[in-house]
Amino acid sequence: MTENRFFLKDAKEHLGKTVEVKGWVYNKRSSGAIIFLQVRDGTGFIQATVVKNEVGSEVFQKASEATLESSIIVEGILREEPRSPEGFEITVKKITLVDVVKDEYPIGKKDHGPDFLLSNRHLWIRSKRQWAILRIRSRIFQAVEDFYQKEKFTRFDTPIITPNACEGTTTLFELDYFGQKAYLSQSGQLYLEAAIASLGRVYDFEPVFRAEKSKTKRHLTEFWMTNCEMAFCDLEENIKVQEELIMYLIKELLEFCQQELKIIERDLAPLKNIKAPFPRLSYDQCLKKLHELGSDIKEGEDLGNDDETILMNHYKQPLFVTHYPSEVKAFYMKKDPKNPGRVLCADLMAPEGYGEIIGGSQREDNFEVLKKAMEKNKLSLKDYGWYLDLRKYGSVTHSGFGLGIERFIAWVCKLEHVRETIPFPRTIYRMSP
Ligand code: 4AD
Ligand code: MG
Numbered sequence: 001m002t003e004n005r006f007f008l009k010d011a012k013e014h015l016g017k018t019v020e021v022k023g024w025v026y027n028k029r030s031s032g033a034i035i036f037l038q039v040r041d042g043t044g045f046i047q048a049t050v051v052k053n054e055v056g057s058e059v060f061q062k063a064s065e066a067t068l069e070s071s072i073i074v075e076g077i078l079r080e081e082p083r084s085p086e087g088f089e090i091t092v093k094k095i096t097l098v099d100v101v102k103d104e105y106p107i108g109k110k111d112h113g114p115d116f117l118l119s120n121r122h123l124w125i126r127s128k129r130q131w132a133i134l135r136i137r138s139r140i141f142q143a144v145e146d147f148y149q150k151e152k153f154t155r156f157d158t159p160i161i162t163p164n165a166c167e168g169t170t171t172l173f174e175l176d177y178f179g180q181k182a183y184l185s186q187s188g189q190l191y192l193e194a195a196i197a198s199l200g201r202v203y204d205f206e207p208v209f210r211a212e213k214s215k216t217k218r219h220l221t222e223f224w225m226t227n228c229e230m231a232f233c234d235l236e237e238n239i240k241v242q243e244e245l246i247m248y249l250i251k252e253l254l255e256f257c258q259q260e261l262k263i264i265e266r267d268l269a270p271l272k273n274i275k276a277p278f279p280r281l282s283y284d285q286c287l288k289k290l291h292e293l294g295s296d297i298k299e300g301e302d303l304g305n306d307d308e309t310i311l312m313n314h315y316k317q318p319l320f321v322t323h324y325p326s327e328v329k330a331f332y333m334k335k336d337p338k339n340p341g342r343v344l345c346a347d348l349m350a351p352e353g354y355g356e357i358i359g360g361s362q363r364e365d366n367f368e369v370l371k372k373a374m375e376k377n378k379l380s381l382k383d384y385g386w387y388l389d390l391r392k393y394g395s396v397t398h399s400g401f402g403l404g405i406e407r408f409i410a411w412v413c414k415l416e417h418v419r420e421t422i423p424f425p426r427t428i429y430r431m432s433p
Contacts (some may be wrong), residue, residue: 004098006019006020006021007041007042007043007044008021008023008040008041008043008044008045008046008086009043009044010043010204010360011044011046011078011086011088012088014075014078015078015079015080016078016079017078018075018076018077018078018093019075019076019077019078019090019323020073020074020075021039021041021046021073021074021075021090022042022044022072022073023039023040023049023071023072024039024040024041024069024070024071024072024126025037025038025039025066025067025068025069025070025072026038026039026069026126026128026232027042027044027068028066028067028068028069028264030064033051033052034049034051034052035048035049035050035060035063035064035266036048036049036050037049037050037063037072037074037267038112038233038336039072039074039090040126040131044086044259045085045086045128045262046084046086046088046089046090047081047084047086047089047090048074048089048090048092049078049089049090049091049092050063050092050095051091051092054091054115054408055092055093055094057393059093059094059095061094062095062096062097063092063095065097065100066095066097067100067101067102067105068099068101068105069101069105069123069126070097070098070099070100070101071098071099072095072096072097072098072365073095073096073098074090074092074094074096075092075093075094075095076090076091076092076093076094077090077093078090078327079091083133087405088277089222090350098430105123106120106123107120107123107124107127107319109125110196114417114427116154116295118419118430119426119432121128121423121424121425121433122433125198125423128263129263129264130262130420131260131263132259132261132263132264133259133264133409133413133415133420133421134423135260136253136257136260136409136410136412136413137405137421137422139252139253139256139257139260139404140249140252140253140408140409141205141405143248143249143252143254143348144226144245144249144405145205145404146248146252147244147245147248147249147290148203148226148228149272150242151201151241151244152201153201153202153203153228154195154199154200154201154202154203155204156191156192156195156199156202156203156204157188157204157206158185158188158189158191158192158204158206158227159185159188160184160185160193160206160207161175161177161182161184161185161208162183162184162185163180163181163182163183163383164183164379164380164384165183165186165379166185166186166188166189166190166330167186167210167330167347168186168330170183170211171186171210171211171212172184172186172211173209173210173211173221174365184208184209185206185208185209185344185408186208186209186210186367187208187225187227187402188204188206188208188225188227189227189229189332189400190332190387191204192204192227192228192229192342192400193229193332193363193390193398193400194203194386194387194390195229195388196229196230196395196396196398197390197396200230200231201227201228201230201231202228202230203226203227203228203229203314204226204227204228205225205226206224206225206226207223207224208222208223208224208225209222210223211222212428213428214305214428215427215428215429216305217410217416217417217418218305218355218410218418219418219427219428220406220418220419220422220426220427221428221431222384222422222426222428223404223405223406223407223418223422224404224422225402225403225404226399226402227402227403227407228241228400228401229398229399229400230398230399230400231396231398232396232397232398233362233397233398233399233400234344234354234362234397235322235344235345235346235362235399236400237399238346238360238361238362238399238400238401239320239346239360241401242320242346242348242358242360242401242403243277243278244276245346245403246274246276246278246318247274247275247276249408249412250271250274250412253271253412254268254271254272261413263411264414266312266413266414267414268319270316270319270351270352271412273316273317274317274318274351275317277384278317278318278319278320278348279317279319279320280319280320280321280322280346281319281320281322282321282322282323283321283322283323283324283325283342284323286311286321287299287301288306288420289311290303290311290356291315293310293314294309294310295307295310295361297398300325300327300328301328302324302328303321303356303423305355308349308354308355308356308423309355311349311355312349312350312351312352312353312354312355313352313353315349315351316351317347317351317352317353318348318349318350319348320346320347320348321346321347321349322345322346322347323336323339323342323343323344323345324342324343324345324347325342325343326340326341326342326343329343329361330343330361330371330387331364331373331374331377331379332361332363332364332370332377333345333361333362333363333364334361334362334363334364334365335364335369343361344361344362344399345359345360345361345362346358346360346361347359347360347400348401349410350407350408351411352411354407354410354411355407356404357403357404357407357408357411358401358402358403358404359401359402360399360401361399361400361401362397362398362399362401363398363399363400364391364393365391365393365395365396365397365398366391367388367391367392370388370391371388374388405421406421406422409421
C-alpha cells in the first residue's frame with residue numbers, strides 16, 4: 001500500500017521529480033514574495049519554497065496561513081540545493097492545509113528549562129534534536145538484536161512480574177498481585193540462567209524497573225536492559241563478548257546514523273577511536289587510581305557516581321573494573337577461587353565521564369556455596385528454590401551481563417542526562433506525560 005508513497009529519507013532518488021510530502025511545518029521564514037516552509041515528515045526534513053509569482057495567490061495564501069506545527073501536504077518539484085543542510089529543496093506547486101495551528105506553539109526558539117521541556121515531552125519529541133536521538137535509539141535496538149542473532153543467541157523473554165528480587169531489595173517496586181506481594185523485574189538475569197540449559201546462549205531485551213531514589217543524570221526508574229547469559233562461559237569469555245557487542249553497536253551507529261549524529265553535533269573522533277580489547281583495572285587497582293585522581297573512596301566501598309565520573313573523565317576507552325568485594329555485589333556472583341573476598345565480575349565503564357554501562361559476572365555454579373550466599377543475604381529458599389535447582393540439574397560454568405541501553409545511548413550521543421534517551425522518561429520526580 002505504501003510502495004508509491006514518497007518519504008523524505010528517499011529524496012536522493014527523486015531528484016527532478018514531482019513529490020508529495022505529508023508532514024508538519026517546523027519552521028517558517030518569508031522575504032516578501034517568497035515563503036520558506038521547513039517541513040518534516042518523520043523520516044527527514046526539507047525546505048519547501050513557495051514563490052508567489054509561480055504558484056499564484058491562492059497557494060501563496062495557504063503558505064502564509066501555515067503556522068508552526070500545522071500539518072500540511074506540499075506538492076512540488078524536488079531540486080538539489082547545496083545551501084540547505086539536507087542538500088535538497090522543494091519548489092512548491094500545491095499546498096493542502098490539513099490542520100492549521102491557531103495557538104502559539106509552546107516550544108519556541110528561546111531556551112526552555114529542562115523541567116518545562118519534560119512537562120511538554122509529548123511536543124518536545126518533535127524537535128530535530130530529539131528526533132535524532134530517538135532515531136539513534138531505534139537503530140541501537142535493531143543493532144542489539146542483530147548482534148545476538150548473528151552470534152547464534154536465542155531470544156528468551158523473561159517475565160516482568162516476579163515474586164523475588166534480582167538486584168537487591170532496596171530498589172524494588174512492589175505490587176499487589178491478587179493479595180500476594182509481587183515485584184516489577186529489576187533484570188531478567190535469573191530467568192536467563194534457567195534458559196541456558198535449554199538454549200545454550202540466550203538474551204533478553206526488556207523494560208526493567210528500579211525504585212531509585214537517586215537524582216543523578218544516570219538513573220531512571222523504568223529503563224531498558226538487554227541481558228545475555230552463556231553456558232560454558234567464564235569471566236574472560238564474558239568480557240570478550242561485551243567487547244564485541246560494544247564494538248558492533250558503535251560500528252552500526254557510525255554507519256547508519258550519520259545524519260542523526262550530525263544533527264546532535266556529536267564529535268565522532270572519540271567514538272571512531274574506540275578499540276577493543278578495552279583496558280582493565282581490578283577493584284584494588286581502581287581504588288588506587290581513584291585516590292590518585294582525588295576521590296576519598298574507602299576500601300570495600302562501591303564506586304559512587306562521582307567516582308565513576310572522575311575515573312572515566314580520565315579514560316578515552318571503555319574500562320572494565322573487575323573483582324569487586326563480594327559485599328558490594330549481588331549474591332549470585334561467583335567467588336574468586338584465588339581470593340574469596342572478591343567476586344568474578346566486571347563492570348564496563350564508558351569514557352568521556354559516563355561511567356557504568358554494563359554490569360556482568362561469572363555466576364556461582366556450586367549448589368552449597370550459592371545456598372550459603374542466599375542464606376547470608378536472607379533470601380527465602382522458598383522463593384528462590386527454582387534458582388537453586390539450576391545448580392542441582394546439570395550445573396555448568398556460566399556468565400552473562402546486562403547493558404543499560406539508556407546509559408549507552410547517553411554516552412554515544414554525549415548527552416547531559418539519560419532522560420533524553422527514552423521517549424517518556426520516568427524518574428523519582430516524574431511519571432508524566
Ligand atoms: O549493574 P546492574 O544492576 O546489573 C544487573 O542487573 C545484572 N542482573 C545484569 C546481568 O548480569 N545480566 O544493571 C545493568 C545495567 C547497568 O550497568 C546500567 O547500565 C543499567 O543497567 N542501569 C540503569 N540504567 C538507568 N537507570 C538505572 N536506575 C539503572 N540501573 C542500572
Ligand atoms: Mg551495576
